[in-house]
Amino acid sequence: DYDELERVAGEVRTIIENTPGGREAEFDSIGKVPMVEIQPERAAMRKFNVHADDLNRLVETALAGKEVGTMIEGNRRTPIVVRLPEDRRMDVAAMEQLPLRTEEGGLLALGQVAKVKLIEQVNQIAREDTQRRVAILINVRGRDTAGFVQEATRNIREKVQFPDGYYFEFGGQFKNLMEAKKRLTIVVPLALLLIFALIYLSFGSIRQAALIFVCVPLAVTGGVFALYLRGMPFTISAGVGFIALSGIAVLNGIMLISFINQLREGGRGVRDAVVEGTLTRLRPKLMTALVASLGFVPMAIATGAGSEVQRPLATVVIGGVITSTFLTLLVVPVLYDWIERKTKQKQNPTE
Template sequence: VPLIVRGPSALSLTPDLFAQLQLPVSEGPPIALTQLAKLEETEGPVKIDRENGSRFAAITSNVRDRDLVSFVTEAQATVAKEIKLPAGYRITWGGQYENQQRAAQRLAIVVPIALGLIYLILYTTFGSARQATLVFLNIPLALIGGVFALAAAREYLSVPASVGFIALMGIAVLNGLVLVNHFNELLAQGRSLADAVRNGAIRRLRPVLMTASITAFGLLPLLFATGPGSEIQRPLAIVVIGGLVSSTALTLVLLPILFKRFGIGKEA
């Protein structure tokens, strides 16, 4: 039965003194430790950690210059090929990898629901599936810029980057909504389609640019952060700023062209 015996620190350095350690008993004088146990010096673990009633040993690793998921996938394949675990042993991959996998599973559910709600709101706002789809196309246009920005910065897709993509979707939809809504206002005033698209794009140039530039300037401190937490802040800022560049440019150029071609039905 393993027991923990405490005493002065000098006892651990002198085996003879440790063997003569006096243990108090409920009745009678103290007795020496050697009267109760046979002492021998052996090697053993410095500490024993337990989780859920099982012993475990934690092995940590810091990943640099590559994405975490591919590193863990490669490590899992190497361990499965070269290490044969004894009976009763198992390996659990945790830490940031486990958190990222959980977040990916949640995002796989939340993002489609959010996209569906966005499209439903757009359809309710415009009363037109054509115009709702045109505004909805701003989302992939924004995502393209975020992906290229990550690649140019040599960053990898992570949970903070995924959060940046989600924020980017909202900004992209807002810019498209402002532009298409103004097109409809000009059409309601009796303007021709070509005139409404041309003047609407010019009039909404400043609001769209201001929205994108203010958001980008606000994220610059996160982009150049170097202290603790920068590994979370930087990918988010890279995705949003890169996506704003592509989304704003394509919104002001491509969306008016698409609206003129597909924005209203033939009956209009």
């Protein structure tokens, strides 16, 4: 029932437009347009010996047109098409007077063998998976898409009574977000696992690989906090930013631990190697963090086309690089010293 479908769509549109964050809601109204309906009368057609094909050809010629010849002007050939004038195609009286020739050569009016009337019919029939549907378009401003959809869904279920066979679902950006989140649940653990495997292959020690991996949550904390400060929701670009941030944090940890290990191989004690290695790597790490942060500032404050993708990514990277830099220089050296001393005590309990 198109009338019922349009009524339900109108109620849903009002609700989502009044949901905080909903802007510019609209839907393609099904609407109705006048159409000419021609119903053949079988008894009259048999009486006058008129075939359905003859009737179809007459109506097709009157409304769609029929090519009856070609006009030649020099090298230009123009087809000659015969049909009713546009203002008479919706005129019931004119349609009823269309001449129809019988097999015996006589002439009849179309109205003698068919009922012609003007009706209102739906303008277009939109379908998806063979089901009729109405698409409601809305922009979400000032809040995250997932939160908006959750609240709108609750409001719709509370306030709209759907007849049997009618239902609603959200698509567009929300659907893409849900699909991307499903992919990220696979990509992120896989990426972290590969990073851990590469670290282990480089150092040959699960202990030091786990120590370097501590840099990841230290960096992620900064990214989450930066999103919170700017009031930004988690988006796909933010997820990509967290993946990139994890790589940056692990790289910083590898460089620090590698340098400390080199000092120990040179004969330094654990504590001396940790202190000297941290102080030596302080300036390069600060310079790297400064350059990385400043490089993402234009993206973080962008307002033009594509800014909705650039800002979350840049915000995550800037916040994560800042916290990762300082926390890595504080937490990782302390943990390294504590773990290596404990390991040494277990290996040499008499010392």
